[in-house]
Amino acid sequence: MLKRILIANRGEIAVRIIRACVEMGIETVAVYSEADRESMHVYMADRAVCIGPAESKLSYLNMPAIITAAKLMEVDGLHPGFGFLSENPKFASLCKMAGIAFIGPSPEAIGLMGDKAAARETMKKAGVPIVPGSEGKIYEVEEGRRIAQKIGYPVMIKASSGGGGRGMRVVLEDDDFSSSFNICKQESKAAFSDDALYIEKYIQNPRHIEFQIFGDSHGHVIHLGERDCTLQRRNQKVLEEAPSIILDHDLRNRMGEAAIKAAKACGYVNAGTIEFLLDRDKNFYFMEMNTRIQVEHPVTEFVTGIDIVKEQIRIAAGLELELKQEDVRISGHAIECRINAENPDYNFRPSPGKVTTFHVPGGHGIRIDSSIYEEYTITPYYDSMIAKVIAYGRNREEAICKMRRALSEFAIGGVDTNIDFLIKLLNQRDVEENNYDTSYIEKWLGK
Numbered sequence: 546m547l548k549r550i551l552i553a554n555r556g557e558i559a560v561r562i563i564r565a566c567v568e569m570g571i572e573t574v575a576v577y578s579e580a581d582r583e584s585m586h587v588y589m590a591d592r593a594v595c596i597g598p599a600e601s602k603l604s605y606l607n608m609p610a611i612i613t614a615a616k617l618m619e620v621d622g623l624h625p626g627f628g629f630l631s632e633n634p635k636f637a638s639l640c641k642m643a644g645i646a647f648i649g650p651s652p653e654a655i656g657l658m659g660d661k662a663a664a665r666e667t668m669k670k671a672g673v674p675i676v677p678g679s680e681g682k683i684y685e686v687e688e689g690r691r692i693a694q695k696i697g698y699p700v701m702i703k704a705s706s707g708g709g710g711r712g713m714r715v716v717l718e719d720d721d722f723s724s725s726f727n728i729c730k731q732e733s734k735a736a737f738s739d740d741a742l743y744i745e746k747y748i749q750n751p752r753h754i755e756f757q758i759f760g761d762s763h764g765h766v767i768h769l770g771e772r773d774c775t776l777q778r779r780n781q782k783v784l785e786e787a788p789s790i791i792l793d794h795d796l797r798n799r800m801g802e803a804a805i806k807a808a809k810a811c812g813y814v815n816a817g818t819i820e821f822l823l824d825r826d827k828n829f830y831f832m833e834m835n836t837r838i839q840v841e842h843p844v845t846e847f848v849t850g851i852d853i854v855k856e857q858i859r860i861a862a863g864l865e866l867e868l869k870q871e872d873v874r875i876s877g878h879a880i881e882c883r884i885n886a887e888n889p890d891y892n893f894r895p896s897p898g899k900v901t902t903f904h905v906p907g908g909h910g911i912r913i914d915s916s917i918y919e920e921y922t923i924t925p926y927y928d929s930m931i932a933k934v935i936a937y938g939r940n941r942e943e944a945i946c947k948m949r950r951a952l953s954e955f956a957i958g959g960v961d962t963n964i965d966f967l968i969k970l971l972n973q974r975d976v977e978e979n980n981y982d983t984s985y986i987e988k989w990l991g992k
């Protein structure tokens with residue numbers, strides 16, 4: 546087993562990882578920026594190293610500083626959390642070269658799945674359903690246009706180096722194709738230093754369903770069922786739940802099998818997520834693979850009883866998965882809401898500042914993952930998520946009731962939050978009745 550782990554992250558996920566290490570008897574090393582001297586993860590870890598100024602680029606994204614800290618502290622493992630360097634193949638490779646177990650997949654798997662056009666080809670070859678679209682990478686507008694005409698409008702143009710909603714555009718008709726393609730190409734070059742694009746049929750009114758998978762270094766791959774993350778706003782998830790009540794037993798098994806096939810196709814080791822789009826006729830298509838632990842992992846932990854972070858650490862230590870597919874049982878229903886320091890009345894603008902009151906809910910079936918404490922000052926440097934609330938009930942109705950109850954117990958002073966917005970969202974009949982698609986929140990706010 547690993548003896549000492551460096552956590553290359555901050556906020557609630559750093560706290561989450563430290564907690565798993567404490568339970569496993571593993572020593573922890575935190576890294577922090579100058580803006581995070583008083584952050585919870587710094588206090589909770591056995592040791593802490595400052596790696597640079599507030600700006601992420603100079604601290605949490607500073608590979609040499611983090612690798613130096615890891616060597617200095619003689620860690621044998623490193624957990625990247627999510628965001629920051631978690632899906633950077635170069636960073637995973639630097640860890641490997643330093644003899645440190647990167648708690649995540651190989652640099653090759655991260656690189657392959659980060660190249661969205663290559664990921665599509667890999668899935669197609671493996672027999673995982675993909676959205677009808679282009680083959681390989683497209684650089685020329687006329688080639689793209691021919692393909693779009695062949696697929697039929699509407700289509701989506703996506704940056705091969707994009708993902709998570711970045712660098713993509715819907716094109717409704719042929720007249721708009723050229724200008725959209727050129728804008729997409731320029732944006733992609735500016736954002737990712739790569740102008741490779743690919744084209745897909747635009748799936749209208751889809752649901753976003755993702756499968757949690759695990760691969761170990763002994764060739765075993767299992768899935769832990771799905772999460773329904775359809776309720777998003779501007780590519781940010783707002784509410785996630787497990788299981789998805791629109792899947793039946795048969796569809797869940799077929800999608801789970803496809804997710805396992807997808808993971809095997811890229812030689813995947815550690816925890817990962819296969820994102821699917823599900824159309825109105827319940828056809829599913831591979832969209833992207835996330836090669837990291839995700840924000841919404843707790844809903845899967847609630848319905849399976851499995852500690853995903855501990856399992857990640859065991860896998861990185863070379864141990865075999867203890868669970869077989871038939872041991873994974875989904876029971877009950879879990880919902881997660883992300884609490885952000887932001888103001889929904891002003892287009893959800895961030896609301897940094899000193900937290901003067903911080904009372905969190907508790908009680909049966911409620912889990913709070915947070916790194917905030919009273920008198921803590923939220924800085925403007927990082928994202929605005931300050932807590933996650935996860936509610937677990939015997940069924941979806943009970944989980945919704947618990948979530949409403951938990952949200953109403955919060956007392957947060959000093960900064961604005963989206964809590965009232967979340968309560969309103971949970972009170973929408975369409976949400977209660979599971980009658981929505983990925984554009985629901987935007988449509989709801991628009992009218």
Ligand code: MV4
Pocket residue numbers: 676701708709710711745746747748749751752753774775777780820822832833983984
């Ligand atoms: C799509 C799509 C429709 N058709 N691809 C947005 C996030 C990124 N992971 C992929 N996204 C989409 N890709 C095709 N071919 C619709 C979306 C999409 C979306 C997907 C899931 C959840 C919310 C979304 C909001 C807008 C667009």
